Structure formats: structure tokens, C-alpha cells
Amino acid sequence: MTPDRSDNPERPMRLPVSAVVLAKNEESNIVRCVDSLAWADEVVVVDDGSTDATVGLAERSGARVVQHVFETFACQRNWALDHAGLRNEWVLMLDADEISTREFAEGIGKAISSARPQVVAFRTCRKTMLDGVWLRYSDGFPVWIMRLVRRGRARFEDSGHGEVPVPVVEGEMGTIPTPFVHEAFSRGMDDWWIRHVRYAGREAARERGETGSGGVSDILRFDSSRRRRALRSLARKMPARGLLRFLYQYVLRRGFMDGAAGLRFCRMMACYETMISIRKSEPEPAVSDGASGAG
Numbered sequence: 001m002t003p004d005r006s007d008n009p010e011r012p013m014r015l016p017v018s019a020v021v022l023a024k025n026e027e028s029n030i031v032r033c034v035d036s037l038a039w040a041d042e043v044v045v046v047d048d049g050s051t052d053a054t055v056g057l058a059e060r061s062g063a064r065v066v067q068h069v070f071e072t073f074a075c076q077r078n079w080a081l082d083h084a085g086l087r088n089e090w091v092l093m094l095d096a097d098e099i100s101t102r103e104f105a106e107g108i109g110k111a112i113s114s115a116r117p118q119v120v121a122f123r124t125c126r127k128t129m130l131d132g133v134w135l136r137y138s139d140g141f142p143v144w145i146m147r148l149v150r151r152g153r154a155r156f157e158d159s160g161h162g163e164v165p166v167p168v169v170e171g172e173m174g175t176i177p178t179p180f181v182h183e184a185f186s187r188g189m190d191d192w193w194i195r196h197v198r199y200a201g202r203e204a205a206r207e208r209g210e211t212g213s214g215g216v217s218d219i220l221r222f223d224s225s226r227r228r229r230a231l232r233s234l235a236r237k238m239p240a241r242g243l244l245r246f247l248y249q250y251v252l253r254r255g256f257m258d259g260a261a262g263l264r265f266c267r268m269m270a271c272y273e274t275m276i277s278i279r280k281s282e283p284e285p286a287v288s289d290g291a292s293g294a295g
Helices: 030-036 054-060 073-083 102-114 189-208 216-220 224-236 241-252 255-280
Strands: 015-023 040-047 064-067 090-095 119-124 126-130 145-150 172-175 180-182
Touching: 015 030, 015 054, 015 073, 015 102, 030 040, 030 054, 040 054, 040 073, 054 064, 073 090, 090 102, 102 119, 102 145, 126 255, 189 255, 241 255
Parallel strands: 015 040, 015 090, 040 064, 119 172, 126 180
Antiparallel strands: 090 145, 119 145
16 A cells, blocks of 8 residues: 655655656656655556556555546546546646656645645746756746636636646646756657647647637737747648748757757657658548547
């Protein structure tokens, strides 16, 4: 049986937070992620049928593991809020390749201790790493994403292969400026490319089904999240979107300041945008009765 983290004397700092980690075949990342959450009252790993050692490693690190088939990131996070038996009001959502830091935990502690009743969630940000280099400029830091929510008061929303970074909520949303860490390439470059080929197909399908977009006026808004969405919507309609993505990240966002790692990352994201554009121009796949699949 997995030990109760609240009764573990080796975890002296415990905040009243349930940390949820999404995972599938993450044996190379799961221990590091769970151990970084030693400050949380409980850690729950939502596993999508891992066939490697992920489950055993997570449990030995003190996490409780529940199983649920992955559909989308937002669906998986919302399922955890509703069905994972979380015991705390505040819930932090991480992926297995993300890592909490002591400073991030301290930021959460201060945020929830001073949160007024009308605050239903917090924006957070992350440091994306490549070859030990923080992609501060080429990844556009800080990119705000909602990851800390008050259970029962906020929901996650799908967007293509991912989720809406800062969805509309019924209440106030605070900000935690101290970042956590994202080791996006921890499973190797082959894994990153395979995943992004799959993501490109999902993004292309979503874009083919779009009937409209946000107003161009959003580009001029002070809200960086809405401005970022509006810029992406505009870029999707322009030719040479891969080149535009490179120029935006490497030149306008000063990705060159990240050195060789920044150049590499900007080139990779330009390739990703090109893949979406190519997939979008393909005929829509025929739907056959009884066909299904995930991934």
C-alpha cells in the first residue's frame, strides 16, 4: 500500500495541495517529478496504461496511482478533478516531464494562504530546458498557463493537441510569477519528433474545422494570453508560416540570445509549423464505421 504522505516524517514541509501528475510510460521522468513535489500533502499520478515501470516507481516515491485512458490534456485534468478522490481544495497540475522547485512551492504557499474566496485559479509559468540551457527568449518566457486551481471552481479547456493556456473562469485568477521547470526533451529527440508529428495532425484537423477566430483587436490588448492567441490565429492564415514562426521566435523574441540551443529550438518549431500547414492541406481522412483509436 502506498504510504500516506501526510504521515511521512521525512516530508517536513507539506502544503494543503493535491498535486496531479499526468503520465504514460514515463519511467525516465516520474521519480524526479514526484520527488520534486515532496512539499505537497498528496501526489496523485493519473496513468494512461503505462507498460513500463512508471506505476511502480511512482508508488515507491510516495504517489497514489489511478488509471484513466488519455483523451486530451484538458479532459485528463478535468477527470482527475472529478474522479481521482483528491482531498485538498487546491490542486496543482503537472506533466511527468515537469519539475517543481523550492521557490515555486514557496510561491504556491504564499498564493493560497492569501487567496480571497473569489480567486478560483492561478496563472503559472515554466522554464523550458534544452541541453541544460533555459530557452528564456526562444520559448517566449513567461508564457502564462493555468495549472493551480481551486477544485470545483475552475475547469480546463481543450485546444488542438493541447489546452487553452488561460481559459475563461468564473471568478478571479491570480498569478504566481516564480516558474517551475519543463524538461521537454528528457526522453530524447526521437520522442519529441514522434510526438510533434502526431500533434501536427491534431492541430491540422482542428484548424480545418475552425469557422472563425478571435478578433484582430485582441492583438493590441494588454492581456498577453489573449494577444498570443490572436497572433497565432493570424499566423495560421498566412503563407510560409514555418518561416514566420522562426523569424518571430529567433529574431523578434530574441531567441538568438539562447545561443546554439535557441537556434536549434527555433528551427524545430518552424518545422513543426510547416508540418501543420502540410497536414492541413491534405484531404480529410474518411471516417469508417466502427473505427476508433487513441494517441
